[in-house]
Amino acid sequence: MENDTLSLDEIVRRVNAKAADYCALSDRIWAMPELAFEEHRSVAEHIAMLEHEGFRITKNVGDIATAFVAEFGEGSPVIGILGEFDALPDLAQVSSATEPSSTEGGPGHGCGHNLLGAGSALAAVALKDALAAERIEGTVRYYGCPAEETGGGKAYMARAGAFDDLDAAFCWHPAVFNEVATKSTNAAIWARFSFTGRAAHAASNPHLGRSALDAIELMNVGVNYMREHMPSNARVHYAITNAGGEAPNVVQAYAESAYSVRSPNLQDAERVFGRVKKIAEGAALMTETSVKVQITAGYSNILTNNALQDVMYENMRRVGPPAFDEADYEFAKELRKIALTDEDVLASVEARDISLKDKILHDSFLPLGTDAFDMGSTDVGDVSWIVPTAQCYTACFAIGTPFHAWQLVTQGNLPAAHKGMILAAKVMASTAADCIRNPEIITRAKAELKQQTGGRPYLCPVPLDVTPGDPRAKAL
The missing domain is CATH 3.30.70.360 (Alpha-Beta Plaits)
Known part of the structure; x- marks a missing residue:
């Protein structure tokens, strides 16, 4: 058993110690879905938790009312962990259903951002606790990033220079697989x-x-x-x-x-x-x-970073997959039987490993290094042009679950989703800890980013005359 305060074992222990609190946070956000640039209650919940943990809070980052930074520690390296909390329109849904159960047309967390924000906060808190235990130099920042779905909140924050002094950034996304993201995006x-x-x-x-x-x-x-x-x-x-x-x-x-x-x-x-x-x-x-x-x-395309991804994959492998139990499998089987088609399942696995079509929940890892391309888009790409960035996906939903659909919303506050979220927190926090213990990782990551960009500065895709508070920038 490792006893270094920044070791994997210690990071895992610290995540486990506070996991219940942040699972509860994710459930509160699930129950109060809010749309792009309007996530005021979700932000208040996150800030209250992080202030209680001893983080210093900076609000209205980039002149966005629902963007904030929570910071702990001093000096270098400066590690950023990115969180999101916005929902999607017209996806209101009750939990644990196997058929659509709401016709009210309200918003719902159809991309699992209730889990995303809370899991990233859990990672930041675990890393903070590890640094504080031995007064290790370094700065941990949780970035509360609004409007990923339709507003590109991180692009506005990037335009304002919010990420400029970071040494590395980490994030994750709820998914149906466990993998380290190695694909670029549109x-x-x-x-x-x-x-x-x-x-x-x-x-x-x-x-x-x-x-x-x-x-x-x-x-x-x-x-x-x-x-x-x-x-x-x-x-x-x-x-x-x-x-x-x-x-x-x-x-x-x-x-x-x-x-x-x-x-x-x-x-x-x-x-x-x-x-x-x-x-x-x-x-x-x-x-x-x-x-x-x-x-x-x-949204800018993502620049992947092998130096960080290799470390992240090793930590994911060492932590191990989510420990799904019989109840998790039973609900996922029922949802697959009633609400997911063969086409849904095939679409879920064909770009990765077609043999997984017969699995219900992903209880292993996908290999590192696929050359596949993600046709979707994310404002994480804007961060990746400024600072070396790595992200992972963890299994929170049944294989075959379509994103931006009621089938995902209904699983978003279940124990299986929490297990995937906790895995993500462990992987992000332990990878960030490795960067603090071994600065050479950051050196390699920065060199790789410089080679990818050719030294070109980040160019924000949003015109300067459009601001987050401008009605023209509201979600469409």
Whole structure:
């Protein structure tokens, strides 16, 4: 048994000592889901816990009311652990259900961010306790990061310099597998397209009207025709957020849509987005309307870091997978039987290990070093361009669980989810502790990041004239 205060055994012991408190925190956040930039109660819960633990709190980071930093210790290295707590709209769901059980349309934690924020806080507290025990030099920071889902909160925080003096950053995400993330992600640009026309009576004098809704529909058709002629690894998604009203006998004078454009790096995403803008301008020209384009959020692609990932994987392997019990398996089996299709399960495993399709919960580890690419996007990418960053995924949900869906929400406060969260806290805290014990890890990680960026400074994908409090930046 190791007795070094920063050893894996000691970190695991410290996580276990406070795990129940942070599982309870995750359940409180699960029960009070809040949308992007509106996570005031969730932030208050996290701050209260971390203040009680002795952290110094800085609020309104980057001029965002729901962004904060909790800090403990002094000097170098400075370790950041990233937390999130925002929910998604229209996913309200009761716990432990095997069928949709809410029609109220309220928000729900369809990506497990109730677990994410609490698990990262648990890791920060365990690392803090280890440093305090022997008065070891170093600084631990928990970053309360809002609006990951649709607002790109970390991009705003990065633009404000919140991560500039970090030596390393760690994070995690609830998942259906246990693995260290080695995949890059898509960069993304979110924008609002607002069309303005002229109202008219649709029967008496339609020729006097200029339909903004027609412009929206023509834009969507144009973008859909573009799909054949854009890179195969790019993605374009849209939603009509304002159809101009509910009266069919009125020519709609105003309509609005939201678009998300993704590509493997920011420059490629900007090129595809430029083509989308031209299509919008063409739709306005065809309908004699005007269009205003406003970028509302942006995400950089993730730069992975082998130096940190290797250490993280070794710690995950040594800690061991979640110890799921019979009750965990029974509920997961029932959910699989009733609410998950064969297609759900296949989609869950095909990019990793198809042989896992017959498993119910993941009780092992995926190997390190896959070259697969994650088509999704996250503002963790913005942090990774500034400081060496590593993250892990841990099994919190049944294999086959679709994300951003009620099937995930219903599992988000169950014991199986807590077990995955606790594993993540142990892995992040022990990897951060290794960086403090062995500064050479950070040296290698920084050298790798410099090589990846070629010395290019971080460029925030969100324009300077858009601020988190601006109505233009609200979640769409």
